[in-house]
Structures are given as C-alpha cells and as structure tokens.
Amino acid sequence: MNKVLITGGGGFVGKAIVRQLLARDVQCVVLGRHPYPELESLGVTCRQGDISDREFVRNCCRGVDTVFHVAAMAGIWGRWRDYYATNVLGTENVIAGCRAEGVRHLVYTSTPSVVFNQHSICNGDENLPYADHFLCHYARSKVMAEELVLAASGQNLSSCALRPHLVWGPGDPHLIPRLIDRGRKGQLRQVGEGQNLVDISYIDNVAQAHLLAANNLVGVGTAAGRAYFISQGEPVNLWQWINELFSRLDIAPIRSKISYQVAYGLGALLEGGYRLAGWQKEPQMTRFLAQQLTKSHYFSIAQARHDLGYQPFVSTEEGMERLLASLMIK
Secondary structure, eight states, X not given: OOEEEEETTTSHHHHHHHHHHHHTTOEEEEEESSOOHXXXXXXXXXXXXXXXXXXXXXXXXXXXXXXXXXXXXXXXXXXXXXXXXXXIIHHHHHHHHHHHHTOOEEEEEOOGGGGOOSSOEEXXXXXXXXXXXXXSHHHHHHHHHHHHHHHHOXXXXXXXXXXXXXXXXXXXXXXXXXXXXXXXXXXXXXXXXXXXXXXXXXXXXXXXXXXXXXXXXXXXXXXXXXXXXXXXXXOEEHHHHHHXXXXXXXXXXXXXXXXXXXXXXXXXXXXXXXXXXXXXXXXXXXXXXXXXXXXXXXXXXXXXXHHHOOOOSSOHHHHHHHHHHXXXXX
C-alpha cells in the first residue's frame, strides 16, 4: 500500500486506521462529511462531501491503490431512505469508483448484525446465513452493502469484509459515553437475567485487522470475497463488564432489572409512538435493543486468525486500563 482512501476516516474506527497507516508511512486520503483539521495537521488529505454523490466518490478514488470503506450511518433508529442512501448507495458508489479508477483492493467495515437472527448466537462462524428479518434499518442496509462488496470481488478488484463487534476504547464517541451518562443518571436497568455473553472489540485491534486484511488482498489474496468476524477472541458477560467499568469510575452498579418480555413490549410501544409523532430521536428502548441486551452474541475469530494472521494484541484487561486512563485525563 502506497496511497489509500479511507471513507469515514474522521470517525472512531476510521481515525484508528489512519493512525496505523501513517505509522507505516502510507499516504492517506480521507472522505468525510466534515472538515478534520486534526487529520490535516498530520499530513492527511481530507475531502469533504457526501458518499451518496457518485462523481465525488470517484474523484476521491483517483490515484489510490487501496480503499478502506468505513463510512456508514449507524444507530438503530431513523429513516430507511437515509440508511439506504449512505450504506447501500454509498457502497455502490465506492465500488464503482474503485472500478472506474483502477483501485485494486477494497476492505469493507461490516457488522455482526448482518447475521443476527433474533436468537442467541454462541461461537458462530462465517458459515452463518444472513438474517432475513430485521428490527432496525441499520442491519438490513449493512446486509445489502456487504453482499455488494463481496460480489464485487473478482479479477480487477479484490474485496473483503470485516465484522467487528461492539468497538470500544479511548476516543469512543458512542458506546462508552452513553453508558457512562446513563449510569451516572441512574437510567440503566439490566434487561433479562444478566447471563448473556457478548463479543467486544478494542479499537486498536480493529484497526490492525483492517490493515491485515488489506495486506492479504495485496499479497496472497485468500481473503478476497470473504467476510471475517473480529473481536477480542473471548466474550464477556455484558452486564458484569458494564458494572466493572462503573466500579472503576465510582458509578453505582446497575441493580434494577426488567424482563426481556417487558423490555421488548416497551420497545414496540415506543417505536410505534415515535413513528406516529414523527420523532427522529432514538427511543430509549427498541425491540432490537431489547434483544441485543438479552441475547448472547459472540463469534469465532478462527478464520481471521488463519487467513489474516489476526491476533488481538491489546487484551481486554489492557484495553480497559487504556480506556480508564483516557477518561481520567478528561
């Protein structure tokens, strides 16, 4: 890799990828919706625009040899047309840009939600089929986008997809801040019996996996046309992990509980009410969230180890210490 494009390079995962690329003296171009002076100060070329603009995306692909397609509309609430424009049409534009400009390698950031079938998944692997019933637009749009990326892999373009689960660490603008805010306000309740195991993925491990995937595509190419689960390699008890974080931050542990059935029913009511009112703000509970908080969902990373040489170099314990140190600095 000499010169690469990172879509969504101003986001949490995107920035981590950029940092690791710069450490290897790789020239970086970032496509994003906003200006990123922090990245520009590091010598990164930043292109501001909309990923749903095909000509803009093509221009960003010009002169690069590899694309990391990280940009996406995340979350579990919002309008289908917005998810479709960013996650599906945006991915179509990236593939078209790669083909038009002769980009040879494409690594796509997907999600394990593409296989979540509303039941617990324990040590699942890449043979799991895509889900066919969705409770949020994000998962549905990511299935469509991942299928596009994997189908595009061929003679002139090698592509693969990575599925990191619950990415966290210093600089996380989403998961950790929301947990801490709700914990301090006493707004969190344990959903279900609290025995569910889930995968988590430390940010630097996720970025490393992206570079390993690109190196594979550039080299032996065994990852072409394939998807890979990425995580710490060992699941955590979700509620124990949250309470450990809270304990280290002097936040009271979560003691109150509600059943899955109550949470799911509440989610259905809130979704209906928010839709009728036309509210764009995400409800505090949805049916999808109730399932994610109650079910186990963790996956084998054996295929990523074998094909990519992936090994989580930052342990969950070390990741927690790094996270806490960053929060104390603030």
